[in-house]
Amino acid sequence: MNVLKEGKLWLLLLLGAATQLTPLSSETSLQWLLFVGKFHPMLVHFPLGLWVATALVLWVGLRSPALVIEPWLRGGTKASFWSGFFTFLTGLMLYFSGTYGEEIVPHMLAAWVFLVSLFVFDVVLEKGVGMKKMGWLALVVTGMMGYAGHLGGVITHGDLFESLPWEVQATTETSEEGTVLENHQDDRSVFTAAVYPILDDKCLLCHADRRARAELTMTTEAAILKGGVSGAAMIAGQAEASMLIQRIQLPEDDPLHMPLTEPFVTPDEEAFLIWWINEGLNKKIYEIPVQFASFIQPMTE
Ligand code: HEC
Numbered sequence: 001m002n003v004l005k006e007g008k009l010w011l012l013l014l015l016g017a018a019t020q021l022t023p024l025s026s027e028t029s030l031q032w033l034l035f036v037g038k039f040h041p042m043l044v045h046f047p048l049g050l051w052v053a054t055a056l057v058l059w060v061g062l063r064s065p066a067l068v069i070e071p072w073l074r075g076g077t078k079a080s081f082w083s084g085f086f087t088f089l090t091g092l093m094l095y096f097s098g099t100y101g102e103e104i105v106p107h108m109l110a111a112w113v114f115l116v117s118l119f120v121f122d123v124v125l126e127k128g129v130g131m132k133k134m135g136w137l138a139l140v141v142t143g144m145m146g147y148a149g150h151l152g153g154v155i156t157h158g159d160l161f162e163s164l165p166w167e168v169q170a171t172t173e174t175s176e177e178g179t180v181l182e183n184h185q186d187d188r189s190v191f192t193a194a195v196y197p198i199l200d201d202k203c204l205l206c207h208a209d210r211r212a213r214a215e216l217t218m219t220t221e222a223a224i225l226k227g228g229v230s231g232a233a234m235i236a237g238q239a240e241a242s243m244l245i246q247r248i249q250l251p252e253d254d255p256l257h258m259p260l261t262e263p264f265v266t267p268d269e270e271a272f273l274i275w276w277i278n279e280g281l282n283k284k285i286y287e288i289p290v291q292f293a294s295f296i297q298p299m300t301e
Contacts, residue, residue: 005123008081012116015088019108023098023229030097031255037094040087041156044149047084051118051145054080055138062135073125073134081118088115098229103155103210110148117141154210186299190280190288191221194295198269202259218244221281239277245270269295 054076061069088111095104121141125134186193199218205211207218216228224244227233234242247258248265259265265273272292280288285296 005126008119011085012112012119015085015092015115016112018092019095019105019112021096023096033093033097034255036090037097040090040094043083043087043090044152047080047087047114048145048149050076050083051080051141055142058131058134058138062131065131069131070125074122077118077122077125081115081122084111084115084118088112098214107148107151107155110144110151114141114144114148117144187284187286188299190276190283190285193285193297193299194288194292195273195276195280197297198265198273198295202263202265202269206260234277236281237278239274242277245274245277248273 054073057069057072057076061067061073091108091111095108118141121134121137124137196219199207203218206213207216209217209219212228214228214230216233217223218233224233225236227243230243232242233244239245244258247256248270250257252264272295275289275292288296
């Protein structure tokens with residue numbers, strides 16, 4: 001092995017070790033990590049595209065052995081590796097920012113294995129073992145890429161398989177069962193009937209289930225009280241001291257303003273959320289002051 005190869009191996013081991021570190025939580029480093037991490041979703045297309053192109057070259061070469069494809073293979077493999085390497089670094093920044101939950105870990109490890117498989121492909125290619133064998137190895141690399149890519153996709157767009165028509169059907173059926181029971185007496189809590197719908201619109205995209213940014217889940221009052229990486233997101237009776245309200249009240253161009261993306265919380269909604277934290281926790285909807293009554297959503301059948 002030449003020096004360059006060994007260097008790469010060390011880099012890979014270093015990346016692997018980095019995946020074992022724990023996320024940071026200091027405010028200024030967070031901004032930097034999130035900034036660098038912003039490039040991840042864009043960069044990720046390079047290794048994917050470059051590797052697909054490289055695999056295609058190999059496929060063409062296997063079908064027409066007369067073609068000289070080795071230089072293209074070498075170049076393609078190296079380009080895939082290095083673009084993958086830098087993409088991985090930006091992904092690590094997102095991991096270190098701590099704004100993603102545990103779901104990021106399998107994606108990160110799979111991406112690392114993909115990089116390692118590219119490295120192995122490169123080493124074997126230099127050895128010159130014949131194109132047939134390279135073909136099989138390319139399948140393994142492609143499989144790893146597909147798997148890592150799938151796990152990454154789950155983080156950004158949710159699990160594709162969950163949106164299969166029959167899966168969606170199953171979830172709606174179970175949630176319907178829950179509402180039928182309470183259909184005739186409206187003693188829903190303030191949270192369920194009025195607060196949740198607002199959060200659902202404005203916050204839950206990033207603060208529920210598998211996308212709990214900063215590990216903050218906002219689907220129940222208890223979860224919001226518990227909070228995320230920086231502790232309680234609200235303090236009962238103290239709306240102005242609650243992070244949830246403070247973040248909403250930041251100027252819209254402040255990077256910490258919540259929600260990160262539109263639609264933003266309207267002044268009326270903000271006033272209602274403030275009342276809810278100050279006085280409305282654990283209350284029933286008939287205790288909502290009239291000026292906020294319009295926030296009560298009709299019961300769904
Ligand atoms: C588009 C995604 C997105 C939306 C929508 C969103 N957030 Fe966030 N939120 C984040 C990210 C990313 C972080 C972590 C980075 C940060 O602290 O700014 C975060 C962090 C937070 C935190 C700090 C948690 C902690 O423990 O550090 C609070 C509080 C918060 N969000 C409240 C809200 C509220 C309230 C809404 C809805 C009005 C909302 N967020 C909507 C992405 C989002």
